[in-house]
Amino acid sequence: MTVLGIILSAILTDNFVLSKFMGCCPFLGVSQKISSSIGMGAAVIFVMTCSTAITYPVYMYLLVPNGLEYLQTLAFILIIALFVQLAEMFVRKCFPPLHRTLGIYLPLITTNCAVLGVTILNVDLFAASESFLTGYLHALLYAACAGVGFTLALILFAGVRSRMEDADIPAFFKGTPATLIAASIVSLSFMAFSGMS
Amino acid sequence: MEQILLPAVIFAGIGLIAALLLTVASGIFAVKEDPRVQKIDAELPHANCGACGYAGCSEYAAAIVKENALCNLCKPGGNDTAAAVAEIMGQEAQPIPSEIAVLACRGNCNAAAEKYAYHGIHTCKAAKKMFGGSKFCTYGCIGYGDCAEVCPHGAITIQDGIADIQPGLCDACGLCAKACPNRLIRFRPTGKHFDVRCSSPSAGKTVRLICKNGCIGCKVCERKCLHRAITVVQNLAVIDYDKCTGCGVCRDACPTGAICCCEDTN
Numbered sequence: 001m002t003v004l005g006i007i008l009s010a011i012l013t014d015n016f017v018l019s020k021f022m023g024c025c026p027f028l029g030v031s032q033k034i035s036s037s038i039g040m041g042a043a044v045i046f047v048m049t050c051s052t053a054i055t056y057p058v059y060m061y062l063l064v065p066n067g068l069e070y071l072q073t074l075a076f077i078l079i080i081a082l083f084v085q086l087a088e089m090f091v092r093k094c095f096p097p098l099h100r101t102l103g104i105y106l107p108l109i110t111t112n113c114a115v116l117g118v119t120i121l122n123v124d125l126f127a128a129s130e131s132f133l134t135g136y137l138h139a140l141l142y143a144a145c146a147g148v149g150f151t152l153a154l155i156l157f158a159g160v161r162s163r164m165e166d167a168d169i170p171a172f173f174k175g176t177p178a179t180l181i182a183a184s185i186v187s188l189s190f191m192a193f194s195g196m197s
Numbered sequence: 198m199e200q201i202l203l204p205a206v207i208f209a210g211i212g213l214i215a216a217l218l219l220t221v222a223s224g225i226f227a228v229k230e231d232p233r234v235q236k237i238d239a240e241l242p243h244a245n246c247g248a249c250g251y252a253g254c255s256e257y258a259a260a261i262v263k264e265n266a267l268c269n270l271c272k273p274g275g276n277d278t279a280a281a282v283a284e285i286m287g288q289e290a291q292p293i294p295s296e297i298a299v300l301a302c303r304g305n306c307n308a309a310a311e312k313y314a315y316h317g318i319h320t321c322k323a324a325k326k327m328f329g330g331s332k333f334c335t336y337g338c339i340g341y342g343d344c345a346e347v348c349p350h351g352a353i354t355i356q357d358g359i360a361d362i363q364p365g366l367c368d369a370c371g372l373c374a375k376a377c378p379n380r381l382i383r384f385r386p387t388g389k390h391f392d393v394r395c396s397s398p399s400a401g402k403t404v405r406l407i408c409k410n411g412c413i414g415c416k417v418c419e420r421k422c423l424h425r426a427i428t429v430v431q432n433l434a435v436i437d438y439d440k441c442t443g444c445g446v447c448r449d450a451c452p453t454g455a456i457c458c459c460e461d462t463n
Contacts, residue, residue: 058211068204075211082215089226096228096259097252166323 006138010145016114017153018190023114026105027154028179036101037158041151043087043102045144047109048118050083051076052143055119056136060127076119077110084110118146157186231262233285240281241271248272248371261286269293272370296369296384298352298362299459303394303410304337306358310407320346325378333407336397338381344373364459390443391436395455398431405453412455418447 016022023044030040055076063069088106092099099106109115122139129135160182169178241254249270251257260266261282269279269291280290315324315331321339329335338359345353345360352366353373360373360382374382381396393412397404401413414432426440427447434456436447447456 062207066203066207068207071204071208074208078208078211078215082218085219086222089222093226093228097256100255163326166318166320166326168318168320168323 003138003141006142007145010142011149011152012190013193015149015153015190015193016117016146017150018187019194020114020117022117023112023150025108026112027150027157028183029105030102031154031158031161033101034155034158034162036098037154038151039091039095039098040102040105041147041154043091043106044109044112044115044150045147046087047080047083048115048143048147048150049140050086051080051115051119052122052139054079056122056126056139059123060132060135064127072120072123073116076116080115080119081110114146114150118143153186153190157183160186234258234262236285237261237282240274240278240285242274242278244273246273246371247375248369267291272296272368295387297364297387297459298367298369298371298373298382299385299392299394300338300360300362301381301383301392301394301396302336302338302359302379303455303457304332304334304359304408305356305410306340308409308411309334309337309358322378334397334399334404334411336379336381336399337395337408337411339379343376343378344382347372347376362459385436386438388443389436389438389441390458391441391445391448391456392459393434393436393456395433398433400432404432410454412451413453415452417450417452418456421446421450 010016014020017024017027026040026044031037058075058079059069059072063072063075084107087109088099091102091106122142125142126135126139129138161179164178164182173181235258238255238258241258243254245253247253249257249266249272251260251266254271257266257270261268268283268286268288269276270293271278271282272293276290276292279293283290309332311331312328312333313331315327317323317327319341321330321341321343324330324339324341330337330339332339340355340358340360342353342355342360345355349370349372350366350368352363354361354363362373362382369384371384374380374384379396383392385392395404395408395410395412397408397411401415404411404413412433414429414434416429416434418427418434419429423444423446424440424442426437426442427434428437429435434447436456445458448458451457
């Protein structure tokens, strides 16, 4: 994959939330306000990029040479948990109101399928690269762009939801049903990138 | 044996490094919280109404300790909460000042010109998104009653296209002020009688064109006020209630009727 291809696919055509259905819980959970969705997006970008920075070499230099690929999930979750904990400490110290709005969704990044998904996809996609360095840089780029794509989806959806707050929705649609319908419509807009045949 | 030992050593190593890093980080990012913040937080009613001027009860609790905010700002909590908070802070308890809600707009259907006929969702919030509401003045009362909807005392009705607050029923809880998308509902101490009932910072000429009752920033009130309580800031008269004695000279002087009396009955 070329650099441009990686950027475009991670942000738009293979958007983690809207095309792959990964990371839906914060997508629905913290998208009431644009400000909190930006905070959540930043946390996810940080965790995705840093986790990939560690998991990729750990996989290539520790797990593969020792034939321990079967412990991949365990190793990755451990490293992701480290960075989520770091991000949580940082947010609690520097942005206390954001810490309160994000609530349980912040530690939930640990088991966010988008984050584990990006680390696993990275070793699947780039482990066969000709040199370690190109694979590593591509993986980092892919992870950062996947985070940006996640944030983009979150912010777009938060914009849609802020409009829905004022709408006169029938009582039986109010709340979760209306949110899920709106999510499907936002997802439709991203289908245009992959095209229809 | 090696099959078990090797992964165990590798994972113990990763775990150890992670634990070390987190220990260091927890030292750097340690949050020193004053125990009084939590105590005050427990006293507050947690309605998160924002009447105190802070985003929520937790923010207000933090502001009392860190920014020396006043202890008697919580209206829903009443005097009991104010006393409890003052006690935690080691200050003398002060009663909550008696206030009244006032709509800072008189642009009713006879005064303010309409720019289009609105047929959308019947709330101020939705109407505001349509070019700032159907009136030419985008600062004024939109008149679909978002405030009346939230008022727990039924003190607000819509009269002639703007909100009308019954002073006798209002206890200044602040819910209406939060519901108004144009932030038109202000609070003033009871017994001062006079309010500037316009919120438009537009130049006087513009205000004259679109609303008969708006403040045109002519400064007549500023000159006539015997107590120097009125200043015109950004084309709008502002009354300093610490100096105002409620004499009413400003109302008589105002050429458009933007300063008027909302007689309090409580």
